[in-house]
Amino acid sequence: MNPYLQGIIVALKGAPMTIGVSLFAVAVGALVGLCFALMKKSEKKIVQIIAKIYIEVVRGTPMIVQALIMAYGIPYLLQQSGIAFKWPHLIIPAMIVCGLNSAAYMAEVIRGGIQAVDPGQVEAAQSLGMSKRQINRLIVLPQAFKIVIPSFGNEFVTLIKETSVLSFVGVVEILRSAQLWNASSFETFPAYIGAAIVYLMLTYPLSKGVSALEKRMAKEAE
Amino acid sequence: MIKATGIHKHFNGLHAVKGVDITVQDGEVLCIIGPSGSGKSTLLRCLNMLETPDEGIVEVDGVQVTQENLREMRTKMAMVFQNFNLFSHLSVLENITVAPVHVKGVSKEEAEEKALKLLKLVGLEEKAGVYPRNLSGGQKQRVAIARALAMEPEILLFDEPTSALDPEMVGEVLDVMKDLAEEGMTMVVVTHEMGFAREVADDVIFMADGCIVESGTAQQIFDHPQQERTQNFLKKVL
Ligand SMILES: Nc1ncnc2c1ncn2[C@@H]1O[C@H](COP(=O)(O)OP(=O)(O)OP(=O)(O)O)[C@@H](O)[C@H]1O
Ligand SMILES: [Mg+2]
Numbered sequence: 001m002n003p004y005l006q007g008i009i010v011a012l013k014g015a016p017m018t019i020g021v022s023l024f025a026v027a028v029g030a031l032v033g034l035c036f037a038l039m040k041k042s043e044k045k046i047v048q049i050i051a052k053i054y055i056e057v058v059r060g061t062p063m064i065v066q067a068l069i070m071a072y073g074i075p076y077l078l079q080q081s082g083i084a085f086k087w088p089h090l091i092i093p094a095m096i097v098c099g100l101n102s103a104a105y106m107a108e109v110i111r112g113g114i115q116a117v118d119p120g121q122v123e124a125a126q127s128l129g130m131s132k133r134q135i136n137r138l139i140v141l142p143q144a145f146k147i148v149i150p151s152f153g154n155e156f157v158t159l160i161k162e163t164s165v166l167s168f169v170g171v172v173e174i175l176r177s178a179q180l181w182n183a184s185s186f187e188t189f190p191a192y193i194g195a196a197i198v199y200l201m202l203t204y205p206l207s208k209g210v211s212a213l214e215k216r217m218a219k220e221a222e
Numbered sequence: 223m224i225k226a227t228g229i230h231k232h233f234n235g236l237h238a239v240k241g242v243d244i245t246v247q248d249g250e251v252l253c254i255i256g257p258s259g260s261g262k263s264t265l266l267r268c269l270n271m272l273e274t275p276d277e278g279i280v281e282v283d284g285v286q287v288t289q290e291n292l293r294e295m296r297t298k299m300a301m302v303f304q305n306f307n308l309f310s311h312l313s314v315l316e317n318i319t320v321a322p323v324h325v326k327g328v329s330k331e332e333a334e335e336k337a338l339k340l341l342k343l344v345g346l347e348e349k350a351g352v353y354p355r356n357l358s359g360g361q362k363q364r365v366a367i368a369r370a371l372a373m374e375p376e377i378l379l380f381d382e383p384t385s386a387l388d389p390e391m392v393g394e395v396l397d398v399m400k401d402l403a404e405e406g407m408t409m410v411v412v413t414h415e416m417g418f419a420r421e422v423a424d425d426v427i428f429m430a431d432g433c434i435v436e437s438g439t440a441q442q443i444f445d446h447p448q449q450e451r452t453q454n455f456l457k458k459v460l
Contacts (some may be wrong), residue, residue, distance in 0.1 A: 124307035128321035128373060130299040138320060142311050194457055220355070 007194025029102025
């Protein structure tokens with residue numbers, strides 16, 4: 001078989017893993033990010049500070065370092081303190097790291113979405129006697145969510161590419177599939193070109209989809 | 223009845239409302255007029271504490287509005303805004319039912335039935351499933367009035383409800399408000415529509431610089447204003 005075609009086929013075998021981890025990370029990122037966004041809005045200073053520290057630490061360190069700490073560092077630390085611990089599968093720390101990483105980014109996005117909601121909407125809700133929680137749940141968050149949907153899509157695209165660092169912690173996603181095949185076949189160029197093509201096959205249509213969605217929403221907002 | 227006593231409000235050094243008293247009896251309509259920046263909106267927003275007054279008390283039916291009973295008191299005085307502020311992610315029907323269902327605990331069916339009646343009242347029964355972005359300004363404001371009425375408030379507060387409307391839509395909103403006044407709704411209306419104030423108001427307050435310059439019946443204010451500032455203002459706007 002043509003080595004280039006084979007390179008693509010090999011890389012494609014890693015695609016479900018890449019997509020799965022990325023999807024999971026977007027979901028976790030959205031949920032945890034929402035918590036942090038609300039924490040940053042909290043009236044309690046200490047809650048705000050915790051959220052801020054988390055976001056700064058995660059955004060200020062490379063994901064590969066976080067992944068190595070989570071996959072190998074933490075089990076080592078636990079073993080040192082006499083706790084027999086091993087990740088049942090390396091996907092688990094990989095997903096956690098990607099999700100928590102995404103959360104730090106999404107927290108900012110969601111906070112921006114909340115701020116973009118017209119204050120008049122909140123006043124109308126207040127004037128009808130709604131509580132703070134009801135206003136958040138029924139009025140502000142649904143509107144903020146709509147505003148940030150395209151950002152969720154963009155984050156998914158980013159994650160598809162960023163999860164390639166997980167190849168270093170032994171998760172067999174697109175890049176790791178290519179590396180493994182390269183190691184056994186020595187088809188170095190077809191292996192990595194195959195990976196690149198598969199990444200593009202995923203990210204290009206997704207980016208186009210997000211842009212189309214953004215355009216449609218901008219039209220609706222008029 | 224709604225009564226406010228000694229209301230003061232500052233915004234970083236600006237004394238926007240300077241010790242204002244108002245009383246509106248049940249079934250009466252009070253119109254607040256005055257030049258831009260005179261504190262009309264601020265006063266109105268102090269009544270339902272969208273602005274917290276620095277001093278003064280507000281009472282509804284003899285009960286003082288406090289932080290503790292604020293939400294309950296707000297349900298007694300629904301507000302209609304200049305910019306409508308309809309919930310943009312909800313349909314017309316949902317705009318009207320969301321507060322009765324979640325704040326008052328009315329069942330969804332009952333709230334919807336009531337909402338459809340109210341939509342009929344404001345002449346928009348065919349718009350129940352439409353989203354606010356697909357309504358004209360006048361239609362939006364009529365939905366906003368229906369939303370306010372759905373809480374079965376004792377008092378309606380209006381802040382320049384027709385100022386953001388194209389001229390040809392002002393009438394349809396004022397007509398709804400006139401009907402409400404005739405049916406005995408208690409209303410506090412900040413407005414630049416002098417014709418409406420003259421026709422509908424029982425009492426009129428003229429405000430300038432955060433103070434009540436003159437107050438009286440609509441006839442007194444429009445036909446025999448005593449203060450020079452009132453006379454000058456009316457000369458300009460009539
Ligand atoms: N949230 C705020 N922050 C700072 N200043 C404010 C705020 N709201 C109102 N003001 C100021 O308080 C004064 C009174 O404003 P207000 O909106 O009550 O006037 P108004 O009589 O309703 O005027 P208009 O007819 O233009 O609506 C103005 O000088 C205004 O700039
Ligand atoms: Mg005003």
